[in-house]
Amino acid sequence: MNFQERKKKILTALDQADSLSVFELAEILEASPATIRRDLGDIAEEGLLVRTHGGAMRIENPVLTGFSEKSAVNNPVKEQIAEKAASYVQDGDIIFLDCGSTVFQMCRFLKKKSIRVITNSLPVLAELIDVPSIQINLIGGELDKTRKAIHGDKAVQHINGYHAHKAFIGVDGLSVENGLTAHSEHESSITTAFIRNAGQVMLLCDASKIGRDSYVKFAGLSSIHTLITDPGADADKTGALQQQGLRVEIAG
Amino acid sequence: MNFQERKKKILTALDQADSLSVFELAEILEASPATIRRDLGDIAEEGLLVRTHGGAMRIENPVLTGFSEKSAVNNPVKEQIAEKAASYVQDGDIIFLDCGSTVFQMCRFLKKKSIRVITNSLPVLAELIDVPSIQINLIGGELDKTRKAIHGDKAVQHINGYHAHKAFIGVDGLSVENGLTAHSEHESSITTAFIRNAGQVMLLCDASKIGRDSYVKFAGLSSIHTLITDPGADADKTGALQQQGLRVEIAG
DNA sequence: TTAATTTTGATCAAAAATAATCAAAATTGA
DNA sequence: TCAATTTTGATTATTTTTGATCAAAATTAA
Structure with a gap:
């Protein structure tokens, strides 16, 4: 076992x-x-x-666990990606964290750092609220109860009011042909705002999403600085992405 | 063991x-x-x-765990005030709820209403997130971990972007001489923003705070529409407030 | 008030649990 | 396949926890 x-x-x-x-x-x-x-x-x-x-x-803690994100727990692939991503975070950084489950997994690897986190994710908030060395800036706006995240115009405006050193984001699809794609406009508008206002953009993306396209096309490959994925990623596909100038890091 | x-x-x-x-x-x-x-x-x-x-x-008053707010539970006075305050809320209302413990107690009396809530309080968020008939707009900004609330300039800007039918607020002190007073600038700037952007302002205030002054003077009595307090309130003091044109409601 | 009683905090040895170390076993990658 | 790495379980040293003892402090009774 x-x-x-x-x-x-x-x-x-x-x-x-x-x-x-x-x-x-x-x-x-x-x-x-x-x-x-x-x-x-x-x-x-x-x-x-x-x-x-x-x-x-x-x-x-019924309330807290209500916000906790269990979907990625016990998912070793996502954990590996998250750990790799967290290794890019340094003390003093200001970072954007979006509301994806892989990004959420970064939290446990961030707890010993002294950073400022700007997020629209309630699970991230719940996870980091008790960490004294981390200051949290919560993005305001409409609450999406099912995704336990904030979205909407106001949220985008909020993000536009800040600049972060690094953004850690997820997507629903990533391909050479269509760039970054998402399930919904809500998600993509937030992610776009993160990309626009961050020095470096790190895309956390497990192998299953590479080469796959979703519904909303919202950003080109050039907007991403580094793709962090798992060893299961198809070498042909990651190779093609690298040829477009994308830096690819394999976790684990 | x-x-x-x-x-x-x-x-x-x-x-x-x-x-x-x-x-x-x-x-x-x-x-x-x-x-x-x-x-x-x-x-x-x-x-x-x-x-x-x-x-x-x-x-x-045990220490609060997670986002849940226990300090006002089992406080019959605050419950009465909260219930009375909640009776002013109608379906379709858009309301501001601040981060005081008495205001928090309103939540349980709001669960059957169809309303939109704009709040900077994490306990309120946690309490109402599972109520399908209530839409939540979370105020963004810096997280105050001890008060489990959002504050700061960004939060004030956020509030200024909305208009609500009613605001439900708390204060630390209320008197004819000094109007509304608060412990800190952070609290008062948020409360001021609520007052500025609401059609009606309801002040929830137990008897102990009437006639008492705190540190930051931030609004006059005329900015309040209705004061909701408990039967323990001194009749002389409430009378003086009424003479200033304030409507006073006694809960219970 | 003083004396008697109770409760406490400190200290210490015994017991329990843990962390550290290391070799064997299992897994992984070439 | 074999070598390298990881994981596991046993052993040992260290730490933590516990209960007993006893003097000091606090409370109660006289």
């Missing part, structure tokens, strides 16, 4: 029992206490459980 | 019995008095209970 599997099982077990000891977990997962401790340490660092002496407790 | 578990049990036990002795707790938790004393010391330091000689007492 690998870490990802154990992580899932630990979190499931903790959902039922509020707290479990290292030994109880060792028995459930048929692993040694040493392994369980390592796992619990890692998972606690992600903020998905509370480590206690002798075991772990479920984390409970 | 570890500290985290005991902490939880101690707080739960204190929620039921208002106060417990070290020995009662030692029996409940099956731990030694020495351990209980250490625990109580630690928990008291977090501000989650009051240490007494021989035991501990429940605290009224």
